Amino acid sequence: MHIPDGFLDYSVCAVTYAGSLLFWALSFRKARGNLTDRQVPLMATLTAMFFAVQMMNYPIIEGTTAHLLGGPIVALTLGPYAGMISMTIILMIQALFFGDGGITTLGANVWNMGVIGVFTPYLVFMAVTKIWKSEKGLLTGAFVGAFIGDVLAAMFAGLELGLSTIFPYSVLIAVTAMGIHHSVIGIGEGIVTAGVIKILQTSRPDLLQFSIIRPKMQQAAGRAGGT
Amino acid sequence: MYRNAVLIGIIVSLTFVITGTIWLSHSDETLDRVARQIGAKESPIWNPPMPNYELPGYEGKAIISVLVGFISAVFVLGVSLIVGRALRKGTNARGRDKFC
Numbered sequence: 001m002h003i004p005d006g007f008l009d010y011s012v013c014a015v016t017y018a019g020s021l022l023f024w025a026l027s028f029r030k031a032r033g034n035l036t037d038r039q040v041p042l043m044a045t046l047t048a049m050f051f052a053v054q055m056m057n058y059p060i061i062e063g064t065t066a067h068l069l070g071g072p073i074v075a076l077t078l079g080p081y082a083g084m085i086s087m088t089i090i091l092m093i094q095a096l097f098f099g100d101g102g103i104t105t106l107g108a109n110v111w112n113m114g115v116i117g118v119f120t121p122y123l124v125f126m127a128v129t130k131i132w133k134s135e136k137g138l139l140t141g142a143f144v145g146a147f148i149g150d151v152l153a154a155m156f157a158g159l160e161l162g163l164s165t166i167f168p169y170s171v172l173i174a175v176t177a178m179g180i181h182h183s184v185i186g187i188g189e190g191i192v193t194a195g196v197i198k199i200l201q202t203s204r205p206d207l208l209q210f211s212i213i214r215p216k217m218q219q220a221a222g223r224a225g226g227t
Numbered sequence: 228m229y230r231n232a233v234l235i236g237i238i239v240s241l242t243f244v245i246t247g248t249i250w251l252s253h254s255d256e257t258l259d260r261v262a263r264q265i266g267a268k269e270s271p272i273w274n275p276p277m278p279n280y281e282l283p284g285y286e287g288k289a290i291i292s293v294l295v296g297f298i299s300a301v302f303v304l305g306v307s308l309i310v311g312r313a314l315r316k317g318t319n320a321r322g323r324d325k326f327c
Contacts, residue, residue, distance in 0.1 A: 028314075
């Protein structure tokens with residue numbers, strides 16, 4: 001999903017950079033002074049881990065491959081603001097050192113994977129667990145949030161490509177193709193996210209961002225899970 | 228907590244790097260496929276020192292790619308620790324209740 005230099009029109013690059021800059025400013029402002037002593041090494045660990053995870057490509061449809069994003073897990077453990085910063089570190093190092101994603105398209109890649117891929121899972125998760133306050137709700141929220149986050153991030157990439165002149169396809173075709181192809185990896189991301197959240201909820205609930213701001217829901221999930 | 232988390236991060240990252248380099252390194256994403264079909268070419272404005280996670284002159288050598296991946300993951304861990312510490316500044320007990 002990393003868009004290289006030359007694939008997007010400069011106008012699309014400018015708009016996505018502006019959007020990402022806005023979220024960078026917001027995220028640094030919101031996250032500053034709010035990371036706990038425990039979350040700092042967790043942030044470093046998850047960032048390094050998902051940098052490595054993004055090196056792994058899984059076969060999806062018609063012989064194509066895709067990789068997990070990691071956005072949903074960082075969002076639910078660190079919160080969306082620190083999570084967005086975490087994803088930005090990954091994307092910047094990938095672009096600068098390995099040419100995985102471009103420099104002019106960094107804003108678009110951060111927008112897709114760092115903003116959409118992080119904030120969407122978090123918001124969906126919070127909405128689902130607000131309605132469904134049980135362990136099933138927790139796992140469903142994690143799965144659905146991760147799935148929608150991945151597919152939406154891919155669809156935004158499709159939108160940016162569809163709006164650019166280098167690709168002869170319409171926005172609709174580009175968005176649909178990217179969405180359908182990445183829905184497969186979205187299912188994988190959903191399963192991994194729900195699994196990791198379940199493990200952390202059972203063993204280290206203190207490490208989950210939502211357990212800090214949703215103590216009642218956490219207690220409900222704990223009771224439902226017999227913990 | 229601090230040392231354990233970093234150690235776990237290094238071990239897990241190494242596992243993913245090895246798996247990603249040796250078994251799951253084949254990348255042909257939808258975007259790459261479509262770009263190839265329509266003849267769209269990348270036009271990089273920056274020459275990365277290690278394109279495609281490979282050391283120039285050692286392309287295709289798995290052990291070098293694993294080393295590059297591992298060292299890079301440790302580098303990412305270090306950068307994240309520095310950024311995380313900067314964000315931690317001024318943290319107090321109330322900070323945990325905030326949406327971060």
